[in-house]
Amino acid sequence: xxxxxVMPIIENCPTCKKAxxxxxxxxxxxxxxxxxxxxxxxxxxxxxxVKRYELEKAQxxxxxxxxxxxxxxxxxxxxxxxxxxxTDNVGFLIAGIVLPVMFVGLAQWAKVKPFTALVVALxxxxxxxxxxxxxxxxxxxxxxxxxxxxxxxLVKAVRGAxxxxxxxxxxxxxxxxx
Amino acid sequence: xxxxxEALRCTxxxxxxxxxxxxxxxxxxLLQPLAQSISDYSFNGTAKLLVVFYMxxxxxxxxxxxxxxxxxxxxxxxxxxxxxxxxxVFAFANAKDIVPLYKVTNINLPVLGLCAVGAVLFSxxxxxxxxxxxxxxxxxxxxxxxxxxxxxxxxxxxxxxxAVYPAIFEELAFRGVVYNYVNSVSGSFNAIVxxxxxxxxxxxxxxxxxxLIPFALVIGYLRYRYNTLWYGMVIHFLFNGVTCxxxxxxx
Numbered sequence: 001x002x003x004x005x006v007m008p009i010i011e012n013c014p015t016c017k018k019a020x021x022x023x024x025x026x027x028x029x030x031x032x033x034x035x036x037x038x039x040x041x042x043x044x045x046x047x048x049x050v051k052r053y054e055l056e057k058a059q060x061x062x063x064x065x066x067x068x069x070x071x072x073x074x075x076x077x078x079x080x081x082x083x084x085x086x087t088d089n090v091g092f093l094i095a096g097i098v099l100p101v102m103f104v105g106l107a108q109w110a111k112v113k114p115f116t117a118l119v120v121a122l123x124x125x126x127x128x129x130x131x132x133x134x135x136x137x138x139x140x141x142x143x144x145x146x147x148x149x150x151x152x153x154l155v156k157a158v159r160g161a162x163x164x165x166x167x168x169x170x171x172x173x174x175x176x177x178x
Numbered sequence: 179x180x181x182x183x184e185a186l187r188c189t190x191x192x193x194x195x196x197x198x199x200x201x202x203x204x205x206x207x208l209l210q211p212l213a214q215s216i217s218d219y220s221f222n223g224t225a226k227l228l229v230v231f232y233m234x235x236x237x238x239x240x241x242x243x244x245x246x247x248x249x250x251x252x253x254x255x256x257x258x259x260x261x262x263x264x265x266x267v268f269a270f271a272n273a274k275d276i277v278p279l280y281k282v283t284n285i286n287l288p289v290l291g292l293c294a295v296g297a298v299l300f301s302x303x304x305x306x307x308x309x310x311x312x313x314x315x316x317x318x319x320x321x322x323x324x325x326x327x328x329x330x331x332x333x334x335x336x337x338x339x340x341a342v343y344p345a346i347f348e349e350l351a352f353r354g355v356v357y358n359y360v361n362s363v364s365g366s367f368n369a370i371v372x373x374x375x376x377x378x379x380x381x382x383x384x385x386x387x388x389x390l391i392p393f394a395l396v397i398g399y400l401r402y403r404y405n406t407l408w409y410g411m412v413i414h415f416l417f418n419g420v421t422c423x424x425x426x427x428x429x
Contacts (some may be wrong), residue, residue, distance in 0.1 A: 031201035031208065090316060098384050107301030116368050119376045127236060127379050134244035162221070174214050175200050 014050065016175055030175045048176060050165060058164035062114045065157020068150055069107035069121055073100035075146075089126070114161035122154040191200060203276045216363045228359045231268050233263055235351065236380055243382045251325045251335065258343055267349040275358045276350070284406040293400070297413040301420035304389050311385070323425045340422050345415035352377040352394070353401040370398035393417065 013020050013027040013034060025035035033040040082094025083089070096174050103121060112119035131146055133140040171177040197198040200210055204299030238257050242248040248257070269276045312320045326336040352373045361369035374394035378387050397410040 021203065026201050026203050026206035028196065028199035028201050028203040031206055033206060046427065076318065093382050094315075100386070113367075113371075115364070118369050119368075119372055121378055123232075123376055127240070127382070130237065131240050131244070131382060134240045170212055173200070173210060 006007075015045070038074030051171060051176060053106070055164060055167045055171065056158040058167060062110065062118070062157050062164060064155050065118050065121075065160070066107045066110045068153040069103050069110070072125070072150055073107070076100050076103070076125040110157075110161075115158065117166060118154060118158045118161055122151070122158060125154065127149060181268050207332045224359050227268075228356065231264075231355060231359075232376055232380075234264060237379050237383075239382050249325070251339070252330060254325070255335075255339075257338060261351075262343070262347045265347050265355065268351055268355045272355065272358060275362075276354050277405045279354060279401075279405065281406065282408070284404060285408050286404070289400075289404070290409065290412060293409045293413050294416055297416040298420055300389075300393070301417040305421060305424055307389075320422065321425060321428065323428070336426070337419070337422050341415055341419040344418055345411045347396075348377065349407050349410045349414055353397060353407055357398065357401060366402050370395065370402050374398045 003011065011020050011022065011034065012018065013032050014033045016027060016030040018027065018029040020034050026033055026169060031044070033044055036044075077096055077100040080092045080099070084092040106117045106121040106124075108120075127142075132149060168177070181322075186197060186199075187193065188195055188204060188207065190207045191202060191205040192318035195202060195209065199209060222413070237316075238261060243256055247253050272399055283385050308390055312318060322340060323332075323336055326332045326339070356376055357369045357373040360372045364372075374391065374397075377394045378390035381390055397413055400409040400413075401407060
């Protein structure tokens with residue numbers, strides 16, 4: 001009986017599963033208030049969940065941007081090839097190959113470097129729209145809804161990529177990313 | 179006799195700590211402050227300036243390639259003058275970070291020589307490929323000199339506009355202003371990639387992207403590695419200069 005009383009009880013932190021010494025009020029790995037009140041514990045768990053939810057949300061927005069790029073690549077390929085076969089203008093064949101390849105490449109790269117790839121994709125897409133507009137001003141209204149959808153998805157994805165980067169840095173610093 | 183290692187203690191509550199702790203077990207404060215992420219305010223401010231700086235140039239370049247008035251170099255000339263002025267305004271506004279990039283003491287002659295040889299060789303190869311492409315695929319002969327040939331000092335304006343102007347002002351605009359803006363909010367990797375891609379895209383030619391992107395990435399990397407604009411200026415001048423010479427040789 002006496003021996004059992006002096007044996008330190010090694011507990012594991014409920015969030016990060018690391019060992020916590022019995023006299024600690026907080027887990028020194030993730031900051032969980034092991035010695036705190038139920039309120040403190042709930043508050044910690046809430047903050048933890050909120051961060052992870054924010055990250056998921058930001059990553060979801062990035063994923064939407066990437067999907068938009070794949071769809072855009074397919075549409076450009078289709079549209080330019082149709083125009084090439086009807087007009088026989090080689091320019092459309094070249095654009096119809098180079099642009100989808102670039103957008104698919106950027107979409108793939110966005111899985112590794114989301115912020116960089118999405119910024120480049122946004123600049124490229126805006127340039128394409130504007131270059132059509134200056135050659136043929138009426139083209140601004142052609143597919144205007146599609147253009148707005150693509151641009152807003154890309155702008156949101158760029159912001160999401162930046163937010164995700166910041167949140168991941170915070171999760172890593174706090175050992176909240178296991 | 180070595181002094182005992184100083185015990186780690188929490189700065190908030192003086193609790194002794196183990197070196198691998200992220201949080202103080204006594205008071206729960208985060209021990210390493212979070213890496214200073216750029217505030218939304220300064221990020222958005224810089225992003226806005228960058229968008230304004232780039233979009234004005236992009237729109238002018240798109241207009242030059244789309245409108246018939248710019249089939250006359252006299253009109254293109256004023257656009258070039260404006261773009262030079264526009265670049266200088268932003269360069270002066272950020273002079274503190276731009277001026278050190280022109281330090282001559284940063285120049286390393288062997289690197290400069292390598293840049294020069296590389297630029298000339300790359301330009302010759304690209305020149306052949308482009309000629310072949312224009313003739314075989316597009317079925318037409320294309321000449322940059324066409325735009326200048328009716329001018330009084332056509333050759334001088336041609337060289338100034340094709341070789342000298344880009345080497346000075348495009349380098350200042352992209353490897354100077356754009357690079358610095360991106361670098362200040364998003365780090366050197368994004369600075370290299372974004373300055374290179376915006377540079378390539380602004381040339382408004384889908385086919386040219388194929389060589390403009392690697393060309394710009396190399397110059398962007400050199401600017402990052404050596405903190406100078408000189409290598410980019412020399413490469414840009416020689417790359418475009420060789421094209422000038424071969425074009426002039428055709429007339």
